[in-house]
Amino acid sequence: MALIVQKYGGTSVGSIEKIQNVARKVIEEHKNGNRMVVVLSAMSGQTNKLIELAHQMTEDPDCRELDVLISTGEQVSIALFSMAVKSMGYEACSLLGFQVGIKTDQIYGKARIQEIETARIFQELEKNQIVSVAGFQGLDDDGNITTLGRGGSDTTAVALAAALNADVCEIYTDVDGVYTTDPNVCLKARKMESISYDEMLEMASLGAKVLEIRSVEFAKKFNVPVHVRSTFSNERGTMVVAEAKDMEKVTVSGIAFNKNEARITIAKVPDKPGIAGKIFDPLMKAGIVVDMIVQNTSEEGLTDLTFTVIKADYNNSMKVLKEVAKEIGAEKVLGDENISKVSIIGVGMRTHAGVAQKMFNTLARENINIMMISTSEIKISVVIEEKYTELAVRVLHEAFGLDKPTAE
Ligand code: ADP
Ligand code: ASP
Ligand code: MG
Numbered sequence: 162m163a164l165i166v167q168k169y170g171g172t173s174v175g176s177i178e179k180i181q182n183v184a185r186k187v188i189e190e191h192k193n194g195n196r197m198v199v200v201l202s203a204m205s206g207q208t209n210k211l212i213e214l215a216h217q218m219t220e221d222p223d224c225r226e227l228d229v230l231i232s233t234g235e236q237v238s239i240a241l242f243s244m245a246v247k248s249m250g251y252e253a254c255s256l257l258g259f260q261v262g263i264k265t266d267q268i269y270g271k272a273r274i275q276e277i278e279t280a281r282i283f284q285e286l287e288k289n290q291i292v293s294v295a296g297f298q299g300l301d302d303d304g305n306i307t308t309l310g311r312g313g314s315d316t317t318a319v320a321l322a323a324a325l326n327a328d329v330c331e332i333y334t335d336v337d338g339v340y341t342t343d344p345n346v347c348l349k350a351r352k353m354e355s356i357s358y359d360e361m362l363e364m365a366s367l368g369a370k371v372l373e374i375r376s377v378e379f380a381k382k383f384n385v386p387v388h389v390r391s392t393f394s395n396e397r398g399t400m401v402v403a404e405a406k407d408m409e410k411v412t413v414s415g416i417a418f419n420k421n422e423a424r425i426t427i428a429k430v431p432d433k434p435g436i437a438g439k440i441f442d443p444l445m446k447a448g449i450v451v452d453m454i455v456q457n458t459s460e461e462g463l464t465d466l467t468f469t470v471i472k473a474d475y476n477n478s479m480k481v482l483k484e485v486a487k488e489i490g491a492e493k494v495l496g497d498e499n500i501s502k503v504s505i506i507g508v509g510m511r512t513h514a515g516v517a518q519k520m521f522n523t524l525a526r527e528n529i530n531i532m533m534i535s536t537s538e539i540k541i542s543v544v545i546e547e548k549y550t551e552l553a554v555r556v557l558h559e560a561f562g563l564d565k566p567t568a569e
Contacts, residue, residue, distance in 0.1 A: 163328040164286075165197055167333060168317070168330070168331070169200075170332075171205035172205045172335040174202065174205075174241075180245050183392065184249060188249060198286070198321060198327070199292065200317050200321060201242055202314040203238055212227075214230070215230055215231075224270055228307055231308055235295035240255050242255065242293050254285045254288075255294075256294050258295055258298035258306070259299075260281060261277065262276075262281065263277050263300065264276040265307045265309070266301065272309055272310075274309065274316065274379075277321060297313040298313075310375070315372050319376040319385055320376075329386050330387050331390060332387060333390060333391065334391065335393070337396055338353065338389050338390060339356050339401070346554055350563075353414070355400040358381035360506060363415075364415050367540065368417045369415070380401060381403075386400060386402055413505045415506045416506070416554055418504070418554055422472060423471075423472050423497065424467060424496070424532065425497075427465065427466045428494070430465065430466055431463060431489065431491070443482075444482070449477060449481070451470055453542065467533060469502070475498060479496050500544050500545065501545060502542050502543070503543055504543075505541050505557060
């Protein structure tokens with residue numbers, strides 16, 4: 162008898178019929194003798210609607226109240242799911258984050274799970290119940306409701322699987338696994354049988370939203386086997402595991418993109434020691450995370466500093482930096498929201514030369530201008546104009562042979 166944690170995303174629970182479909186799938190596994198814990202997202206579009214409502218109420222919604230509001234989507238899903246299970250003749254119990262004891266830190270909107278109590282869930286499982294848990298939410302030390310950041314139900318599921326010592330964590334979604342790139346963008350994308358935690362971490366952090374990054378961090382830390390698969394078929398999906406087969410042989414194993422960043426340049430900054438700190442400290446204090454950073458060589462004692470931030474932080478960043486620019490005597494602050502970051506990923510890159518060159522030449526052939534570059538041992542990212550994202554993904558996918566089963 163296995164203990165299985167399953168998570169169903171928004172599109173999988175987007176209607177009454179779809180929730181009934183999920184209930185039938187879960188009951189099947191329950192009938193096979195497994196203990197079932199099911200994490201659900203809000204019905205598709207609901208979280209966005211709630212955020213929109215908050216912004217209709219006020220320009221800058223209070224972050225505590227925003228979390229109270231946006232955590233409600235998941236409450237609807239688990240209640241309807243439990244009703245569906247009961248109507249089909251089985252025992253069920255839905256639990257909110259606080260009822261389970263999902264403890265988080267106090268950062269509203271991007272809280273981190275610190276601890277999960279397991280007693281209540283085991284108590285319900287003992288009673289032969291199918292337990293459903295609201296994804297995306299927790300409780301801080303002062304008893305406030307927190308949410309985990311967009312896509313956070315994945316994290317709830319993997320963290321629960323770790324805490325309960327589940328046999329597997331199954332992530333059910335609208336695609337049937339992790340692909341070499343987003344299959345909705347590149348028709349030639351190929352489903353992977355397995356992917357290593359490290360590569361999945363890179364893919365997720367560089368924009369592949371099929372798994373939320375913190376869920377992969379949890380999976381890696383606690384060695385949780387994660388199976389990403391489709392809600393709408395019984396086919397095997399992709400296993401996310403410590404070591405994926407043959408990965409070292411493949412140079413580039415995936416391509417990710419992120420349209421959710423904006424580029425900011427502070428032009429003609431006096432090039433003196435300590436200047437970078439003066440620019441980035443106020444951003445950090447405002448809770449803004451900076452991603453890629455490029456500093457040009459200085460000319461006549463002046464330099465340009467360019468970096469990216471997530472779009473949601475763009476307006477705030479511009480506001481903070483205009484003040485900073487005045488203080489440090491920089492000439493101006495320029496911003497561009499129409500950019501995207503395209504990345505190639507692969508642990509095999511460590512040992513293969515010429516990968517960067519191939520990437521740059523491939524983009525050049527399509528006349529795609531590269532604005533920024535950043536590299537690590539297992540990835541290369543470039544910033545390009547947003548409108549070329551899909552084209553860049555497709556030509557890179559082909560150039561690195563990702564459409565072929567034995568990519569080199
Ligand atoms: P859910 O609502 O089930 O959490 P998401 O929309 O968050 O689903 O994630 C699934 C989506 O992730 C897919 O529809 C697909 O467009 C996107 N995606 C991006 N990169 C990849 C990839 N490499 N493999 C599979 N899906 C990907
Ligand atoms: N409902 C939340 C969101 O839309 C969490 C999730 O679906 O994972 O981001
Ligand atoms: Mg998701």
